[in-house]
Amino acid sequence: MEVDNEDVEKPQEKADGEEEMSIEDEYKMWKENSSLMYKYVSQTALTWPSLSIQWLPSIEINKENETIKTQLIIGSDTSGSEDDFLKIASKELPLSIIDDKLKNETTSGFKINKRFKHKTEINRARYMPQNPQIIATISGSGNSYIYVNSAKKSKNRKCILSLKYHKKNGFGLSWNPNDEGKLLTSADDSKICLWDINSKNISVELNNTPTSLQPSNVLNDHTDIVNDVKWHNFNENLFGSVSDDKNLFIYDVRTLSTGPVLKKTNAHHNDGINSLSFSNFSTNLLATGSLDSTIGLFDLRNIETKLHLMVGHKNAITSLEWSPHQDGFLASGSEDRRVIIWDISKIGEEQNQDDADDGAPELFMMHAGHTALVTDISWHPDKRLKWLLASTANDNIIQLWKVKNKISDPVDGIETTLPDSFFE
Structure with a gap:
């Protein structure tokens, strides 16, 4: 396992000595057994925690050095002690991460290539699918900002658009994958905002003072904190939201005035x-993903009846992301310091007692490398790196990890689809 420790502040130990020792023992056990589960693991300790992490889609393969250069979007949460920044980081991975060839390889450390000054902490940062150079953030103040990650070198790296409406802390942030420039945000003020950055000329704004943008729509149907909001991956008109008011809402942009359609x-x-x-x-x-540690599966055709409830975490779910490459694989991050990969095609399979003691049949793999609550996770979008994930935790630690091939081989390279019976 690679460990980067440049400019690192060691996280403070917790007051509860017994619990801290238990966490430390868990970490040692995970580290000792990591070679059995992972093709690759890299750990980096940051000076300040990053609440958000996302792989950028582009990679650079250097066959001469046998490396793959990857990039990630991260942020900072200094709690006001220092300036906060949106950051573009890079990490060189061994080329053998794609296959089973084992070699003694050296790769460069985790590097911060660009920094963009940001007002307050960054809760989430996401690139626009149609143009990954454009990055949106949402902050502890509820404000969102748009940045351009230009290839050009510039000392004047700043936001180009300020999206100001929310009055409280926000985490919900989602670009429409089918309608360029459409953005959703949600916050603790119980509101959802829709934004259209197409109304601004980004190429012009890049060289000028940042301007403000007002939301095209504001929704007030929730009665408590709106924790997350996401666009549908196929229908450009649909999106969903979840809240502390215990409700799941599905909206259609064509009928917003009448409230959620589901x-x-x-x-x-x-x-x-x-x-x-x-x-x-x-x-x-x-x-x-719920505060009660469970994950619910729903069918939009009959949202009133839950398809299945997945149990495996021991604390609140913080993040969910389906694999972009394998049907039925879902990653979840939690306050229990774990990331779980689920294979929902295994739901209902018979188990012997030993397997049942290890967890539900759909619990494919548990990543136990973090020692603090996991705040965000990301699958790498390039299919050649389809089992490579990134996760970030509240103790300043970022981990990049790839499941060992012998674990993923049963489905590796196979185009799988869920059977129709799953939805019955």
């Missing part, structure tokens, strides 16, 4: 909902 009240019994994610393969499948 509602699931008390989607996770009596607990709030932190996250949601629409499938990258099925037009009707979505997942929700």
